[in-house]
Amino acid sequence: MPKKKAVKSKKAGGVSTPRPPFDGNFKKLVIVESPAKARKIADYLGDEYIVEASVGHIRDLPQRAADIPKEVKKFAWSKEGVDIENDFAPLYVINPDKKGKVSELKALMKEADELILATDEDREGEAIAWHLVETLEPKIPIKRMVFNEITKEAIQKAVHETRDLDYHLIDAQETRRVLDRLYGYRLSPVLWKKVMPRISAGRVQSVATRLIVERERERMAFISSSWWDLTAKCEGFDARLLSVDDKRLAATNDFDSNGALKEKNAANILLLNEEHAKQLAESLKHVPLTVKLIEESPRTERPKPPFTTSTMQQDAGSRLGWGAQITMRVAQRLYENGYITYMRTDSVNLSEQAINAARNAAKSLYGADHIADAPRVYQGKSKNAQEAHEAIRPAGDTFKTPGELAPELSRDEFALYDLIWKRTVASQMADAKKMQQRVDFEAMTSENKKAIFRSNGSVVTFPGFLAAYDDVQTEDSSKDEESSDKRLPVMSEGQKVSVKELQTEGHETKPPARYTEPTLVKKLEELGIGRPSTFASIIQTIQDRGYVMKRGRALVPTFLAFSVVGLLEQHFSKLIDYEFTASMEEDLDKIASGEAERIDWLRNFYYGHDGLPGLNKLAADLGVIDAQQINTMKLSEDIEIRVGRYGAYVQQGQGDDRKFANIPEGTAPDEMNLAYAQELLAKPSGERELGIDPETGYPIVA
Numbered sequence: 068m069p070k071k072k073a074v075k076s077k078k079a080g081g082v083s084t085p086r087p088p089f090d091g092n093f094k095k096l097v098i099v100e101s102p103a104k105a106r107k108i109a110d111y112l113g114d115e116y117i118v119e120a121s122v123g124h125i126r127d128l129p130q131r132a133a134d135i136p137k138e139v140k141k142f143a144w145s146k147e148g149v150d151i152e153n154d155f156a157p158l159y160v161i162n163p164d165k166k167g168k169v170s171e172l173k174a175l176m177k178e179a180d181e182l183i184l185a186t187d188e189d190r191e192g193e194a195i196a197w198h199l200v201e202t203l204e205p206k207i208p209i210k211r212m213v214f215n216e217i218t219k220e221a222i223q224k225a226v227h228e229t230r231d232l233d234y235h236l237i238d239a240q241e242t243r244r245v246l247d248r249l250y251g252y253r254l255s256p257v258l259w260k261k262v263m264p265r266i267s268a269g270r271v272q273s274v275a276t277r278l279i280v281e282r283e284r285e286r287m288a289f290i291s292s293s294w295w296d297l298t299a300k301c302e303g304f305d306a307r308l309l310s311v312d313d314k315r316l317a318a319t320n321d322f323d324s325n326g327a328l329k330e331k332n333a334a335n336i337l338l339l340n341e342e343h344a345k346q347l348a349e350s351l352k353h354v355p356l357t358v359k360l361i362e363e364s365p366r367t368e369r370p371k372p373p374f375t376t377s378t379m380q381q382d383a384g385s386r387l388g389w390g391a392q393i394t395m396r397v398a399q400r401l402y403e404n405g406y407i408t409y410m411r412t413d414s415v416n417l418s419e420q421a422i423n424a425a426r427n428a429a430k431s432l433y434g435a436d437h438i439a440d441a442p443r444v445y446q447g448k449s450k451n452a453q454e455a456h457e458a459i460r461p462a463g464d465t466f467k468t469p470g471e472l473a474p475e476l477s478r479d480e481f482a483l484y485d486l487i488w489k490r491t492v493a494s495q496m497a498d499a500k501k502m503q504q505r506v507d508f509e510a511m512t513s514e515n516k517k518a519i520f521r522s523n524g525s526v527v528t529f530p531g532f533l534a535a536y537d538d539v540q541t542e543d544s545s546k547d548e549e550s551s552d553k554r555l556p557v558m559s560e561g562q563k564v565s566v567k568e569l570q571t572e573g574h575e576t577k578p579p580a581r582y583t584e585p586t587l588v589k590k591l592e593e594l595g596i597g598r599p600s601t602f603a604s605i606i607q608t609i610q611d612r613g614y615v616m617k618r619g620r621a622l623v624p625t626f627l628a629f630s631v632v633g634l635l636e637q638h639f640s641k642l643i644d645y646e647f648t649a650s651m652e653e654d655l656d657k658i659a660s661g662e663a664e665r666i667d668w669l670r671n672f673y674y675g676h677d678g679l680p681g682l683n684k685l686a687a688d689l690g691v692i693d694a695q696q697i698n699t700m701k702l703s704e705d706i707e708i709r710v711g712r713y714g715a716y717v718q719q720g721q722g723d724d725r726k727f728a729n730i731p732e733g734t735a736p737d738e739m740n741l742a743y744a745q746e747l748l749a750k751p752s753g754e755r756e757l758g759i760d761p762e763t764g765y766p767i768v769a
Contacts, residue, residue, distance in 0.1 A: 093117045096179035097212070097226075098172065098199055100186055103403040104217065108185065111222040119175060121186075125165045126198050128248055134160050147252045149245050155669045157245055161202060169202060176205055183229065185212040188456070189411055189600060190659060193233055194240035200232070216408040216462040239659035245669060246270065246651070253682055254639065261694040262630045263712055266612060271597045273635055274648050275605050276614045278590060279582055280624045280632040286737040289578035290326030294318070295344035299356060299508075299520055300568040303556045306356060306508055306520035311337055311347070313517075322576050344571040347512065355563040356508035356520055366525075368499040370532035372415035372445035373458035373491045376599030377592040379410070379483075382490070384585030387482055388620065391584050391603035397483045398459070405462055406472065406480070407487055411600040413592075414456040415445040417494070420464045421457065425495040428466045432492075433534045439497050460491040489535045496532035501525050504555050508564065524555035578737070581621040595649035616733065623735045626700075626708060626715035634697045639685055702741045706748070717744045 097118040099105050109118040128148035129135045139145045139158060150156040161169055176182060182205045184196035193211075200209060210229035214221045247270050254268035294317045297308040308316055314337040321336055323329050328336055339347065374382070376395075383394040398410035408421075417425070422442045429438045445458075461467065461484070469485040476484060504524035512518055527533065558564070582590065588602045597605055606622075609615045614628040624632075635643045642648075651672075657663035675681030700708040706719045708730070715730040717739075728747035730739065757767045 094179060095181045095183055096172075096175050097183045097185050098196075100192070100195060101403060103400070107217050107403060107405055108222055111217075111219045112226065116183075116226075117175060117179070118185075119172060121172070121195065121199060122165070122168060124162065124195055124198060125169055125202055126159045126161045128157055128244065129160050134163065136160065147248060149248055151249075151673065154666045155245050155673070157241065157248075159198070159201070172199070173203055176203055176207070179207060181208050181210065183210045183212050183226065184232070185214075185225075187411070188213040188215065188409060190236045190240040190243075191600065193236040194244075197232055197234075197237045215457050217403065217405040218462050220464070221462075235661045236659050238665040239655045242658055242665045242669060243655055246672065249673060249682060250642070253685075254635075254642070257638075257689060257692070258631060258634065260689060261634060261692050261697055262710065263627065266627070266631065268631070268635070269608065270642075270651075271591075271601065271605055271648065272608050272612070272614075273631070273643050274596055274645065275587065275591060276609050276624065276628050277632045277635070277643050278587065279609075279615055279622050280628050282579055282582055283624050283629075283736050285324065286578040286581070289324050289576075291578075292322045292326040292576045293340075293573060295339040295341055295571055295573050297339075297344055297348055297351075298570045298572065299351075299566045300570060301356070301564050301566055304522050304524070304553075306506075306522040308347075309507070309519045309521045311512075311516055311518050319574070319576055326576070341571070341573060344573075347518075348569040348571050350512035350514055350516075351510055351518060351566075351569055354510045354512070355565050356510050358506060358558050358560050358562045358564065359509045359519075360505075360507040361558060361560060362505045364503045364505075365528075366501045366503050368501060368531075368533075370443070370493045370496055370498075371490065372447070373417055373460055373494045374487060375413045375415060375447070375458060376411050377413065377588050377602065379459055379487070380588045380602060381585040382486055383483060384583060384588075384620075386486065391588060391606050393479075394483065395603045397479045401476075401480055401484055401487075406467075406476070406484055407462055408457055408460050410459050412456040412459060413447065413599045415447045415458045416456070417445075417460060417491070418457055421460050421491070422495060424461070424464055424466045425492045428468070428492050429496045429535070432468075433496070437496050437531060437534055439495055443495055445494070458491075459487055461488050466492065493532040493535040496535060497529075499527065499531035499533045500529035502528050506555060506558060522555060524553050526554045581618075581623060583620045583622060587622060594645050595652055596645065598652070618733075618735065626710050626730065626736060626739075629700065629736060630698045630710045634692065637697070638692055641679070642682075642685065702739075702744050706741065706744050708739060708744070717747055719744075719748050 093115055095116045097105075097108065097112065097116050099108060099118060099120055100123055102120045102122065105118045105120040109116070112118065129145075132140075132146070135145050135148075135158070142150070144150045144152070145158060148158040150158065182200075182203075184199060186192035186195045186199075196211060209232070211232050212225050212229050214225040250270040251267055254273075255266070258266050258268055296316055296318075299306045299308070310316060314335055317328065317336050317338045321328055328338065371378075379398065380391045380394050383389045384391070387394075389397075395410065398407065401407045402410050419442075426438050426442065466488060469481060469488055472484060473481055502525070504526070506522050506524075508520040508522070510518045510520065580586075584606055587606065591597050591602060591605070606615075609628075610617065613625060614631065615622050615624055617623070632643075654663060654668055658665055658668060671681070673681045673683055675684060698710040702708060702717075705721075706717060709716055709718055714732070715734075717728050717730060719726040726748050728744075728750065730747065755769045757769055759765070760767055
């Protein structure tokens with residue numbers, strides 16, 4: 068495939084990093100992204116190699132007007148950095164802070180007889196390698212070196228098993244970059260004019276924000292319901308009241324979001340309030356429970372697959388309380404220092420070497436009976452998985468235990484390595500065996516009504532893969548009392564069991580939980596939106612843009628997010644449709660595999676196809692967008708929430724009689740009800756009248 072043509076900036080200049088004079092020994096220049104990675108790889112290669120870092124991308128689309136070369140500023144498309152009329156050709160310019168680095172790499176290249184590009188093995192890494200070739204313009208042979216882990220064996224093998232640049236991967240990454248630029252540069256001006264200056268829209272970030280806003284809308288519409296239940300406290304176990312006269316006691320799942328019992332269940336549900344619950348407890352006072360049914364059923368629990376980027380972020384979030392950014396930062400350090408394999412992957416595959424290492428580790432630590440009879444092979448659920456990659460695992464053909472590495476790792480590195488090691492080793496271990504126990508009891512109330520109680524238990528009969536976990540439980544083990552591991556006393560049918568205490572307890576239904584970083588990552592992956600390498604930056608970006616704030620671990624949308632999402636839903640619904648966004652990821656995968664052409668796809672997206680409008684039409688007519696309607700949420704006939712240039716506020720009335728009050732920063736939208744709005748409006752505004760303007764006669768207010 069021929070090299071791509073791209074508009075280039077002026078020749079790079081700047082001061083290069085001082086380094087010792089060349090001694091003429093090295094012949095091969097290896098370029099990686101990061102200095103830490105460069106140092107580690109250099110340790111594994113001989114004197115004939117010099118390893119240098121590009122420190123990420125050396126060029127990109129222009130970020131500001133000053134970056135655009137003078138010779139192309141005359142073209143209207145130069146502001147976007149994409150020549151739409153010339154096959155969507157991107158305008159790539161050298162990052163100003165990378166000009167010195169480019170000069171340094173060119174100087175090194177003059178002393179080499181071979182250029183080896185050892186950037187990451189994913190699409191972005193392939194694109195970085197291509198940008199290096201396009202910028203450095205080497206006259207020496209070029210080789211592409213890829214590896215999944217930074218160990219001596221892997222690096223020495225990779226340097227002798229090189230390949231050519233994969234232009235299909237480069238096409239896919241270029242398409243993504245151009246797509247995101249056109250999306251942001253066409254929609255952001257709409258937001259500036261109709262919502263607030265200096266905000267922006269992003270292809271995947273807008274969809275992630277929409278998910279968070281939709282969850283908040285559900286919380287705002289939610290009406291809480293209450294119910295009571297009854298628990299019998301017995302010697303060694305508790306039994307919960309299940310039904311009275313064949314009517315099952317109400318539970319959380321029996322209520323809809325409007326606070327009413329679901330119609331299909333209402334006739335057979337007994338809804339207790341506090342008074343009725345206490346009356347029922349009184350009617351069962353001193354009545355023993357009679358064992359009516361005992362059931363035991365074996366249950367098998369299988370280990371989970373090794374980590375992908377997404378599942379690692381979810382597990383670190385739930386177990387360690389980390390955000391996606393922290394998780395990826397720590398994983399990057401572990402990878403670059405040779406402790407784990409590449410941490411941006413959506414594959415659950417393990418190499419034969421890794422499977423053997425995991426099985427050997429499990430066998431030596433937990434015994435031969437704790438490993439699976441045959442190697443386990445997992446099938447990924449991700450819609451867009453690159454199955455040629457490996458899952459995240461400990462590096463090498465022998466897995467060092469967390470304890471062995473403890474002296475070398477920081478506290479955070481140890482915590483994440485510990486999760487990765489356990490997950491990988493457990494994935495090749497035997498199933499856990501449990502015995503589920505269920506006992507139903509009967510009791511007659513003083514009104515001669517039949518009450519059924521139930522107690523559940525679970526006993527681990529063979530730990531299997533659970534032995535790899537310190538807490539001997541799976542990641543998704545429920546904290547529900549009825550499903551936790553506990554052994555019930557030995558009982559027999561017909562046996563009478565005395566009750567020590569009857570305890571009544573009130574409950575309230577709760578609105579849907581807000582997304583946290585782990586649950587949002589899980590949802591994005593389920594929908595097929597974004598890539599593993601983008602989840603952390605997506606979540607960070609929507610916070611940086613003021614669309615989402617954090618309250619504890621919860622992601623809370625701001626009122627600004629409501630305005631932005633409302634505008635996009637009403638006027639650009641296709642562009643933030645979940646299925647459409649996921650389909651774009653699938654299309655990018657087709658480009659990466661050579662099944663689709665980059666220019667054809669961009670043309671269809673921009674100009675439209677099969678009767679569907681393209682981006683250029685969708686973003687054209689701003690006159691139909693009512694800015695006031697977009698930025699207003701009604702609370703009552705005369706009180707409404709508005710989003711203005713300086714934030715959210717409440718307004719009461721119209722015309723000269725209007726009253727205003729700022730909404731305090733950090734207020735969640737589901738907290739902004741009518742009562743709170745009236746409270747804010749009733750507070751003194753804090754304004755002071757300084758005097759009267761002699762020219763206009765109007766008061767001057769501070």
